[in-house]
Amino acid sequence: MTAESPAQTVQRLFPLLAEGKSAEAAALFADSVSFSIPHPPGIPWVPEVHSADDMRTFFELLGTHVRAKEFDLRQVIAEGDDVVLLGRMVSEVRKTGRDIDTAFALHTTVEHGRITRYHLYEDTYAVAKAYDDN
Numbered sequence: 001m002t003a004e005s006p007a008q009t010v011q012r013l014f015p016l017l018a019e020g021k022s023a024e025a026a027a028l029f030a031d032s033v034s035f036s037i038p039h040p041p042g043i044p045w046v047p048e049v050h051s052a053d054d055m056r057t058f059f060e061l062l063g064t065h066v067r068a069k070e071f072d073l074r075q076v077i078a079e080g081d082d083v084v085l086l087g088r089m090v091s092e093v094r095k096t097g098r099d100i101d102t103a104f105a106l107h108t109t110v111e112h113g114r115i116t117r118y119h120l121y122e123d124t125y126a127v128a129k130a131y132d133d134n
Contacts, residue, residue, distance in 0.1 A: 006110035007078040010085065013115070014071065020063060026056035030114035037120045040128040055118070067092045069099065082117075083108045089122075098130040 009028060016025040035049035035058075045061040047054065070090040077084040085106040092099050102123035109117035 004113065005078065006081050006108075007076050007083045009110045009113060010083045010108045010115060011073075011076065014073070017059060018068065018071070022056050022059040022063065025059055026052045028115050029055045029118075030111065030116045032116065034109075034117045034119070036118075037122075038124055040124055040131070043127060043131060049118075052114075065094055066100070067094060081109050081111055083110065093130045096130060096133065100126050100130040102126045 013025055013028055016028075029052035031051055033049060033051055033055060035054070037046050039046045045058070045065040047057055047061060049055060049058050068089070068091050071087070072089070073085055073087040075086040077086070085108070086104070088101075088103050090099055090101045100123075104120060104122045106121075107117060107119040108115055
């Protein structure tokens with residue numbers, strides 16, 4: 001049996017999240033995770049993350065505060081252990097009912113079959129605008 005490629009491992013994440021399977025999604029992550037999502041202050045769904053357990057908390061908070069509406073994965077670039085995903089996503093902030101419509105880049109690293117890096121880059125202005133009550 002052939003081992004799964006890093007790109008295949010990362011791409012298993014999205015169907016699990018779409019089905020609300022936070023524990024199964026978090027199981028794809030290593031014990032130690034490099035996590036980064038630059039975000040405006042006060043965004044409640046981006047906690048401190050250092051581990052697979054913390055990733056589960058992140059996914060659960062995300063589901064509590066944001067409802068995914070569209071996810072368009074446009075390109076997957078893989079080289080060695082690194083996988084970069086490029087696309088567009090639309091999510092509704094439950095608190096305000098407003099959409100976050102943003103292009104994104106997700107830089108991941110997979111080592112020994114587990115995700116060790118999750119660095120998401122998105123339009124932080126769009127996030128702030130959708131979350132702000134004003």
